[in-house]
Amino acid sequence: MRLPAFLIGSLLLFSVANGQKTTANNGVNRPKLVVGIMIDQMRWDYLYRFQDRFGPDGFRRLLNQGFSCENTFIPYTPTYTAVGHTSVYTGSVPAITGIIGNNWYRRDIKRNWYCTDDSTVAAVGSTSSAGKMSPRNMWTTTMTDELRLATNFKSKTIGVALKDRGAILPAGHSANAAYWFDNATGGWISSTYYMTELPAWVQQLNAKKLADQYMAKDWNTLYPIETYTQSTGDVKAYEGKIRGEDNSFPHTTSQIAEKDKYEAFRTTPGGNTLTFDMARAAIEGEQLGQRGATDFLAVSFSSTDYIGHAFGPNSIEVEDCYLRYDRELAAFLKYLDTKIGTGQYLLFLTADHAVAHVPGFMKENKLPGGTFDDEDVRKWINTNAEKKFGVKSAIEKVINYQLFVDFPALAAANVDETVFKKWAVNELRTHPAIMSAFDLHELPGTPLPARIKEMVSNGYNHKLSGDIQFIFMPQWFDGGPTGTTHGAWNPYDSHIPLLWYGWKIKQGKTNRETHMTDIAATVSALLHIQMPNGCVGEVIEEITK
Secondary structure, eight states, X not given: OOOOHHHHHHHHHHHHHTTOOOGGGTTOOOOSEEXXXXXXXXXXXXXXXXXXXXXXXXXXXXXXXXXXXXXXXXXXXXXXXXXXXXHHHHSOOHHHHSOOSSEEEETTTTEEEETTBOTTOOEESOSSGGGOBOSTTOOSOOHHHHHHXXXXXXXXXXXXXXXXXXXXXXXXXXOSEEEEEETTTXXXXXXXXXXXXXXXXXXXXXXXXXXXXXXXXOBOOSSOGGGOTTSOOSOOTTOOOOTTXXXXXXXXXXXXXXXXXXXXXXXXXXXXXHHHHHHHHHHHHHTTTOSSSOEEEEEEEOHHHHHHHHHOTXXXXXHHHHHHHHHHHHHHHHHHIIIIITTSEEEEEEESOOOOOOHHHHHHTTOOOEEOOHHHHHHHHHHHHHHHHOOSOOEEEEETTEEEEOHHHHHHTTOOHHHHHHHHHHHHHTSTTEEEEEEGGGGGGSOOOHHHXXXXXXXXXXXXXXXXXXXXOTTEESOOSSSOOOOSSSHHHHEXXXXXXXXXXXXXXXXXXXXXXXXXXXXXXXXXXXXXXXOOOOOOHHHHO
């Protein structure tokens, strides 16, 4: 029996409105929109450390109504931003993706290489070099690519972040667009990899000069400063500063010089606000989740990282940043409920890495920790190598905890490379800041705890990595006298939140160990698409049952 046309139309409208089978999805049941939220430098324990001050509709809504993977870890080193964003969206590790750090050393051109550098493209929306970026250095597909492939490119994918790498790498190779913040213009830009002109909706948002408006308001605490009992005192000598400003509240961002304004803006909560503004504008401007196909919005919040680096996880600045973020997250979830529909979008929230405590804070509280600069490592080994072997600059570069040996220099001095590497490894082991050192080419036979060995192995790329690796003592890292960083194998850098919410997600949690690389495999299973072509993660079955 043939159904009347009006009834067919009614059924189709019902199915689209309820996230059921749609023509563009080829009859596969998928949500209208997938929203991937990454919070740059979020420690897992922030979910609970600040929980009593979170409102009911932000993080607590995700915890109470969604599903939390409480023991999610990063399975590689180094735990840096570009690697984390890549690994979440590829389900893979640096050994396979080719993204082995934010920067890495290239022997062929004798200089550092940035993760999204691409000299073949130009900025769109600016004339600055900040636009010469693309995903071409990433060797594998992403789950965003696979969704586009599965729908014959009917799905749209948009990436948004203040940092170029936070927008570009998650969005994938086939993205409709990626947008990032430009210090030269104070607005959102892209590159000719994606387009030749910014869409009207981006131009309209840029014309509002929102970053200027947010900087004009200054940054004071959301609540009376004496109520920030989870933090240290406001002024600490080991804390850094906002560029052009100082390290105490109120932060008078309105007084920062024009030349420093937009770089300083990144280290304020206004950077997160602007990112939420852009996320909403992308949904509106591209009609994401409203076209009958499953779209993907990959949004990363970078200001949490800038603030965390400068002030550290125990600062009032970080606590205030997360209390503000919680409010804005609640508003964004409410917006998605209204615009896309409750239960019609799939959302996950995670981080690219966590962060270490500031060494000065550790010392203040009689806890071990310290810093030792990578360049000091290179100078120290080279000085001793010249005395021992008579060869100058035997180490070309130290980066990402790896030493790059200048093999032609050794050969010219008639130094056996095996002898040299063994000597260098033993030399590194004598330093009090270094827990272990080893020849990366002999990693399988190196005595290391299984977790550390696996993480180093996953981070070792045969084409791109160095020759010798060292591992710092716990709470030691490459850095200066103020602020903090991340990058190590330790739980303070590698234990991250993973929350699921919305379409087909049941309330609950698991304390079973899961990994950052499991996210892409799980999203792919939920969407019934092929997992990315370098994926090594496993489906989190508690989510898919």
